[in-house]
Amino acid sequence: MLGYALRRLFGLVPVLFVVVALAFVANRLTPGDPVLMMLGTRAGDEALAANLRHQYGLDRPLWQQFVAYVGGVLRGDFGLSYRFVGTPVVEVIKDGLAVSPILAIAALALAIPLGVAVGTFAALRRNSWIDLGLIVVLVAGISVPNFAMAAFLVYLVSLKLGWLPVAGWGTLRHAVLPVLLLAIPPSAYLARLARTYMLEVLQQDYVRTARAKGLRPRLVIYRHALRNTVVPLLTTIGILFGGLLSGTFVVETIFNLPGLGSLAIQAIFARDYPVTLAIVVLFTVFYAGINLAVDLVYGWVDPRIRLGRREA
Amino acid sequence: MGDRPGFDVVRRFRRSRNAVLGGTIVSAVVLVALFARFLAPYSVEDTDLLAVWGPPSLAHPLGTDNLGRDTLSRLIVGAQVSLLIALSVLAITLTVGVTFGMLAGYRGGLVDAAVMRVVDVIFAFPELIFAVLLATVLGTGTRTVVAALAVVWWPGIARLTRSLVLSLRTALFIDAAVTSGTPRRTIMLRHLLPNVVAPIITRASIGVGFLVTAEATLSFLGIGVQEPTPSWGGMIRDGLSALRTEPQLALFASLALGITIIGFNLLGDGLRDLLDPRARDR
Amino acid sequence: MTATGDSGPPLLAVQDLTVAFETLRGRMAVLDRVGFEVGAGEVLGLVGESGSGKSVTALSILGLLSEQGRVDAGQILFGGRDLTRLPERDLCQIRGREIAMIFQEPMTSLNPVFSVGFQVAEVLVEHLALSRRAARARGIELLGQVGIPDPARRASEYPHQLSGGMRQRAMIAMAMACRPRLLLADEPTTALDVTIQAQILDLVRRLRTEHRTAVVFISHDLGVIAGTADRVLVMYAGQVVETAPSRDLFGAPLHPYTRLLLRSIPRVHARAARLRTIPGTAPSPLLWPAGCRFHPRCPDAIDRCRSDRPALSAAGPGRTVRCWRAGETGLPSAVEE
Numbered sequence: 006m007l008g009y010a011l012r013r014l015f016g017l018v019p020v021l022f023v024v025v026a027l028a029f030v031a032n033r034l035t036p037g038d039p040v041l042m043m044l045g046t047r048a049g050d051e052a053l054a055a056n057l058r059h060q061y062g063l064d065r066p067l068w069q070q071f072v073a074y075v076g077g078v079l080r081g082d083f084g085l086s087y088r089f090v091g092t093p094v095v096e097v098i099k100d101g102l103a104v105s106p107i108l109a110i111a112a113l114a115l116a117i118p119l120g121v122a123v124g125t126f127a128a129l130r131r132n133s134w135i136d137l138g139l140i141v142v143l144v145a146g147i148s149v150p151n152f153a154m155a156a157f158l159v160y161l162v163s164l165k166l167g168w169l170p171v172a173g174w175g176t177l178r179h180a181v182l183p184v185l186l187l188a189i190p191p192s193a194y195l196a197r198l199a200r201t202y203m204l205e206v207l208q209q210d211y212v213r214t215a216r217a218k219g220l221r222p223r224l225v226i227y228r229h230a231l232r233n234t235v236v237p238l239l240t241t242i243g244i245l246f247g248g249l250l251s252g253t254f255v256v257e258t259i260f261n262l263p264g265l266g267s268l269a270i271q272a273i274f275a276r277d278y279p280v281t282l283a284i285v286v287l288f289t290v291f292y293a294g295i296n297l298a299v300d301l302v303y304g305w306v307d308p309r310i311r312l313g314r315r316e317a
Numbered sequence: 318m319g320d321r322p323g324f325d326v327v328r329r330f331r332r333s334r335n336a337v338l339g340g341t342i343v344s345a346v347v348l349v350a351l352f353a354r355f356l357a358p359y360s361v362e363d364t365d366l367l368a369v370w371g372p373p374s375l376a377h378p379l380g381t382d383n384l385g386r387d388t389l390s391r392l393i394v395g396a397q398v399s400l401l402i403a404l405s406v407l408a409i410t411l412t413v414g415v416t417f418g419m420l421a422g423y424r425g426g427l428v429d430a431a432v433m434r435v436v437d438v439i440f441a442f443p444e445l446i447f448a449v450l451l452a453t454v455l456g457t458g459t460r461t462v463v464a465a466l467a468v469v470w471w472p473g474i475a476r477l478t479r480s481l482v483l484s485l486r487t488a489l490f491i492d493a494a495v496t497s498g499t500p501r502r503t504i505m506l507r508h509l510l511p512n513v514v515a516p517i518i519t520r521a522s523i524g525v526g527f528l529v530t531a532e533a534t535l536s537f538l539g540i541g542v543q544e545p546t547p548s549w550g551g552m553i554r555d556g557l558s559a560l561r562t563e564p565q566l567a568l569f570a571s572l573a574l575g576i577t578i579i580g581f582n583l584l585g586d587g588l589r590d591l592l593d594p595r596a597r598d599r
Numbered sequence: 600m601t602a603t604g605d606s607g608p609p610l611l612a613v614q615d616l617t618v619a620f621e622t623l624r625g626r627m628a629v630l631d632r633v634g635f636e637v638g639a640g641e642v643l644g645l646v647g648e649s650g651s652g653k654s655v656t657a658l659s660i661l662g663l664l665s666e667q668g669r670v671d672a673g674q675i676l677f678g679g680r681d682l683t684r685l686p687e688r689d690l691c692q693i694r695g696r697e698i699a700m701i702f703q704e705p706m707t708s709l710n711p712v713f714s715v716g717f718q719v720a721e722v723l724v725e726h727l728a729l730s731r732r733a734a735r736a737r738g739i740e741l742l743g744q745v746g747i748p749d750p751a752r753r754a755s756e757y758p759h760q761l762s763g764g765m766r767q768r769a770m771i772a773m774a775m776a777c778r779p780r781l782l783l784a785d786e787p788t789t790a791l792d793v794t795i796q797a798q799i800l801d802l803v804r805r806l807r808t809e810h811r812t813a814v815v816f817i818s819h820d821l822g823v824i825a826g827t828a829d830r831v832l833v834m835y836a837g838q839v840v841e842t843a844p845s846r847d848l849f850g851a852p853l854h855p856y857t858r859l860l861l862r863s864i865p866r867v868h869a870r871a872a873r874l875r876t877i878p879g880t881a882p883s884p885l886l887w888p889a890g891c892r893f894h895p896r897c898p899d900a901i902d903r904c905r906s907d908r909p910a911l912s913a914a915g916p917g918r919t920v921r922c923w924r925a926g927e928t929g930l931p932s933a934v935e936e
Contacts (some may be wrong), residue, residue: 179609219696
């Protein structure tokens with residue numbers, strides 16, 4: 006188990022390094038001269054330009070800039086913003102750091118039990134009207150993008166019924182619609198998978214053995230079948246999280262939430278490349294972290310991996 | 318028992334609810350996209366600032382948008398835009414992905430290692446984050462969308478091709494071709510490629526739904542298709558800002574987008590059931 | 600009619616059991632009025648090819664048929680009750696406690712994510728209301744009793760860590776945990792090595808002597824049945840075609856199918872150059888022949904066999920056979936070559 010964990014961890018390092026390198030390269034490839042942009046109306050001022058160039062480290066050789074950047078990232082320093090001249094990027098985005106991870110994790114925490122419950126419910130009533138109806142709903146949930154669903158949902162809930170606020174952030178009520186919207190596609194995806202896996206598991210020999218032992222039907226399902234259904238779902242959760250991260254961009258835009266996603270979009274339009282790229286790196290690292298965590302949990306939960314294949 | 322194999326596939330297609338329903342929707346959308354310029358009653362750039370936010374009427378069956386443009390026409394042309402983008406991306410990714418996947422799988426060694434490392438790096442990025450990365454470098458617009466989606470999607474095809482080739486490599490008929498001196502390129506083109514086609518088509522059909530969604534998302538965020546070219550994502554964004562008083566734009570555009578993607582996903586599911594029952598999801 | 604000489608009522612009495620499966624191609628009859636009895640402490644061997652219905656018979660007893668399976672007619676009498684009419688809740692009381700079952704493939708029959716000890720203890724907790732600790736301790740005892748060395752350590756291991764033989768022993772421990780009166784064993788040795796087979800058979804025989812457990816032992820392997828069963832039941836195409844005490848069946852088989860089966864066992868000292876087989880293949884349930892179901896493959900078949908279905912009739916003390924020509928001598932099937 007330990008070997009498994011270490012191997013996964015070490016495999017991550019080169020990939021993340023390349024990601025940071027790509028961000029650096031992207032910054033250098035952006036069109037235009039950032040110093041000129043920052044000077045704005047003071048374009049002729051040579052002294053100021055030299056000053057800025059020095060402050061942003063743009064007067065050093067490229068490889069030095071690269072080393073500085075990587076070193077900085079490791080310490081959490083992503084350089085200075087182009088838009089808010091002289092302000093560290095971290096300052097600009099730190100408020101967003103409180104919003105986006107909460108959204109993503111809350112949505113995941115909602116989606117997993119919801120998806121498994123609905124999927125199991127459908128599997129146990131296979132081919133009944135309820136099951137077929139649910140499958141239709143699930144296909145819609147997987148297919149319709151969250152901003153399209155938002156139009157209907159927000160119209161209904163906020164505007165016509167007035168239950169929940171449409172924008173802003175601060176209270177629990179503000180979080181309900183965004184988290185819900187974010188959680189629908191992964192829940193639907195998990196539910197469909199859970200249904201498929203549960204149906205397969207119910208055909209397995211060990212379920213027959215459990216019934217032959219005289220265990221109550223509830224016990225057979227919740228103890229024997231469910232464990233084996235949930236374990237393979239774990240691997241999907243990592244992938245779903247990627248979609249969730251992208252989803253925060255959309256949801257934050259819709260509801261005007263002060264999160265990293267909307268900050269990144271604004272930064273693109275404002276040509277504040279260091280901010281955009283910092284957010285790209287952060288999201289990628291976050292994604293990699295969650296995937297690693299999921300892999301480790303999976304390795305732990307499946308005794309065949311946890312204990313290795315020691316045949317007697 | 319006398320039936321040609323082709324008949325069997327068609328019969329199973331008809332029996333598959335998914336494929337039939339999905340196929341119907343997709344065909345309708347494709348037709349609209351093909352004949353968009355003929356079907357659209359108005360030009361998409363015809364603004365009419367006196368008739369902003371018009372409700373559905375005889376003149377404008379789906380109403381008008383924030384600049385007085387006819388929503389129906391924009392939706393119709395938007396279909397063409399979305400499908401064109403998806404098609405372009407598919408063309409690029411299938412070519413690039415299959416080529417690299419085959420090279421990696423068949424040649425092995427350094428080529429394989431190199432391709433797989435690149436795939437790993439691209440997979441490290443969460444879905445649309447790479448598009449954001451590319452948008453910073455290339456700016457916004459349709460070209461960026463196509464480039465970003467192509468870069469994000471070809472690794473999946475490459476990996477699939479590679480594993481298919483790896484399992485085919487040990488097949489007897491490949492051995493026969495090698496020992497009879499067939500040049501490598503011919504082996505890849507004439508023997509490997511046809512056997513790779515079916516699973517790739519399955520993956521592609523499932524992926525079109527994702528591509529349309531991704532393009533719409535990027536356009537919604539503002540970093541995709543730019544005005545005045547209509548795109549469903551962009552229209553939803555415009556519509557959402559006026560949702561309270563003028564819901565028609567957002568709702569109609571959302572409906573169009575939602576139904577289209579449901580259609581593509583159903584078709585993809587149906588095709589997968591047909592062509593690759595091992596990957597079944599029932 | 601039991602071999603152990605008990606004159607009391609039989610432990611299990613299956614009467615006219617008829618089972619069908621709903622398939623995409625229609626209703627498929629799988630068992631056709633199967634009937635037999637098992638006495639307390641008796642080992643009944645159930646023999647037949649794949650598709651003869653032997654596993655379905657066992658599964659029907661415990662009500663473990665899949666969704667598509669349905670008992671169309673018949674009774675299964677156990678402890679004064681008809682198991683086919685019992686509601687699920689009552690069946691759950693009987694399963695694992697009075698009637699237990701072990702299966703052919705111990706690797707897939709044990710849940711891979713729970714330890715072996717847990718799966719044994721589970722039965723005790725459910726039926727005997729033991730506490731977790733007591734059940735765990737008792738479970739380790741049981742694992743030791745079925746011949747697993749170092750049972751305390753093995754109990755916390757998972758199925759994939761045990762060898763095939765040990766897994767099957769663990770299954771037996773699980774089945775015997777509540778001292779059931781009847782054990783249904785569906786091909787328990789088929790997936791095991793020959794040497795392990797012998798050990799498992801020893802274990803089964805011990806169960807009978809030590810605990811007076813009756814066993815219905817299903818197998819397609821006549822050699823295994825010969826050493827273990829008191830009485831044997833031969834099935835073909837969903838019907839019982841012959842029953843007899845073990846010695847009588849192997850010494851003087853009456854049904855042509857049984858004779859051909861016995862003859863097809865390769866013998867070490869025989870001088871024949873080719874292996875004997877039974878020509879043809881077992882018919883699928885959708886295509887059961889009219890008349891006697893065995894007639895297309897039967898060397899004794901006459902016209903009557905093609906049109907009239909023979910009934911199961913008595914053929915001596917403790918013997919029945921389903922054949923029109925059962926009493927005759929000098930039949931082709933009986934001729935030794």
